[in-house]
Amino acid sequence: SIVYLNGQLMPMQDARISPMDRGFLFGDGIYEVVPCFAGKPVGFKLHMQRMQQGLTELGIAQHFSDAQWQDIVAQLLSANGGGNLGVYLHVSRGTQMRRAHAYPSDVTPTVFAFTFEIGHAPSADPTQARTFKAVTEQDRRWRRCHIKSTALLGNIMHYHQGQQQGADEVLLFNEQQQLTEAASCNVFVVKDGVIATPLLDHQILPGITRYILLEVLRRHSRFDVQERSISRAEVLCADEIWLTSSSKEVAPVIELDGKPVGQGGIGPLWSEVQALFSAHKYDF
Ligand code: PLP
Numbered sequence: 001s002i003v004y005l006n007g008q009l010m011p012m013q014d015a016r017i018s019p020m021d022r023g024f025l026f027g028d029g030i031y032e033v034v035p036c037f038a039g040k041p042v043g044f045k046l047h048m049q050r051m052q053q054g055l056t057e058l059g060i061a062q063h064f065s066d067a068q069w070q071d072i073v074a075q076l077l078s079a080n081g082g083g084n085l086g087v088y089l090h091v092s093r094g095t096q097m098r099r100a101h102a103y104p105s106d107v108t109p110t111v112f113a114f115t116f117e118i119g120h121a122p123s124a125d126p127t128q129a130r131t132f133k134a135v136t137e138q139d140r141r142w143r144r145c146h147i148k149s150t151a152l153l154g155n156i157m158h159y160h161q162g163q164q165q166g167a168d169e170v171l172l173f174n175e176q177q178q179l180t181e182a183a184s185c186n187v188f189v190v191k192d193g194v195i196a197t198p199l200l201d202h203q204i205l206p207g208i209t210r211y212i213l214l215e216v217l218r219r220h221s222r223f224d225v226q227e228r229s230i231s232r233a234e235v236l237c238a239d240e241i242w243l244t245s246s247s248k249e250v251a252p253v254i255e256l257d258g259k260p261v262g263q264g265g266i267g268p269l270w271s272e273v274q275a276l277f278s279a280h281k282y283d284f
Pocket of ligand 1: 205206209247
């Protein structure tokens, strides 16, 4: 595939960065993943806003405009044949010739981007849907999970622990036994027709899919939707549990800690909600 590195397109096997890059040494960088179906990005502006917030929070002086990013995305989509591609965008603080914790002042950020196949947009047909098994764990990540940092060690360790137990995802709970998110997704729970998801704070990533889903439900559905803290007990007796992320959109969890969620199988609200998401996801 063709990738973008510091202003140039090149074959992936030719892309080179220094091992002294702070992204490599410290995970000192920000990333985004923008899903594009038939060349059309979902939530592009929202992804750009979140990336800029992350860069600002880390004090990384990388100031591409949305139009410049859009141009990089367009170049990559066309160089890689279009179709359904995820675009990964990455900005690290840059390369310096000595390893030091202090943020350097005279460094140029490293900008790297590549595409990967994401297949068809998720279907709202329960017979076609990918379903997920999840397990629960105490959230052991840092307290700045709102930053979409490339330093994902906490997330990948949770994810791996889930895989070791035969699960596809891990639902995480803080020390007060409140739901935070999953290792690579946000989480929604449904009880008696009420849809709830944890509030935005430092414990979760402000997911773009989460945002779009909340907006779509508020504008176009009859459902009661709540952002609030959610206890472990509520999750364990939920009628439905959904994961949201750019690649999964809204995905049903049908098994939690080895037990069926709700009545077992995909719940009745999921299909309607994923269909609404599909219908309105380009509105943002
Ligand atoms: N939470 C975490 C920890 C993530 O890595 C992701 C990324 O996919 C999400 C939530 C979902 O975010 P988005 O909907 O922006 O893809």
